[in-house]
């Protein structure tokens with residue numbers, strides 16, 4: 001497997017939590033981190049991916065891991081609301097995600113010998129509506145956060161854009177670049193409705209508002225923490241949104257970031 005692809009160990013065997021900027025064992029330098037948070041439909045996945053490509057960085061979509069975990073819980077019949085059941089699953093599954101090129105997500109379920117490609121399945125409505133149930137558990141979040149830090153540290157890449165809900169505040173609060181990407185609920189629903197066939201804009205808006213409400217009980221991704229740059233994409237097209245992220249990266253004072261450009 002190349003440096004373009006990351007294989008994450010089961011969260012149970014991931015290294016202990018530490019700074020995301022801490023060097024990986026055996027690697028000379030840690031990847032430069034660009035941390036991006038935001039609500040559903042703000043553009044963080046697609047814009048982060050495009051920005052990462054231009055920067056020559058990898059991209060870690062942490063939401064894909066929460067989605068894959070929810071998928072695995074639904075497949076195995078684990079109780080998504082019971083933290084011990086979700087932790088047991090986390091200790092027994094295997095999760096892989098590509099950090100470069102087209103995103104590919106695979107899961108080996110407990111007891112299974114072959115991986116399942118869940119890249120498409122984790123985007124389905126049946127999963128989207130259930131993810132907040134697994135992401136609500138603090139110990140589950142801690143374990144996944146350790147896994148994210150291990151994936152980044154072991155990536156062998158010059159930099160990684162890591163995006164989610166609590167990257168700027170919990171996973172990588174020391175990242176040299178931290179962005180909160182927002183857009184109005186109406187714009188976000190419009191964008192998401194454009195991706196889904198057979199679902200009305202009104203239904204998408206209601207789903208987004210409901211999911212944001214559940215998720216914000218756990219982490220605040222609607223307001224930038226101190227030192228985090230707000231990028232509102234409501235009135236920006238896709239290209240302008242990518243440029244806005246690149247501008248923040250280029251404006252960052254960190255010598256490490258400038259060296260990588």
Ligand SMILES: Nc1ncnc2c1ncn2[C@@H]1O[C@H](COP(=O)(O)OP(=O)(O)O)[C@@H](O)[C@H]1O
Pocket residue numbers: 038039040041042043044045046047191192195233236237238239241
């Ligand atoms: N600034 C933008 N202008 C127009 N469309 C956008 C913009 N940003 C993202 N999109 C589109 O909106 C949809 C949702 O974006 P996505 O990156 O999946 O959001 P998020 O990861 O925040 O949920 C995608 O189809 C994406 O191409």
Ligand SMILES: Nc1ccn([C@@H]2O[C@H](COP(=O)(O)OP(=O)(O)O)[C@@H](O)[C@H]2O)c(=O)n1
Pocket residue numbers: 038039040041042045062063064066067131132135163164165166167211215
């Ligand atoms: N860092 C993260 C990323 C995602 N999540 C959870 O995972 C779900 C899916 O995240 P996502 O980033 O794929 O969602 P979208 O914004 O793409 O719709 C969210 O609704 C949260 O419940 C989280 O809790 N923390």
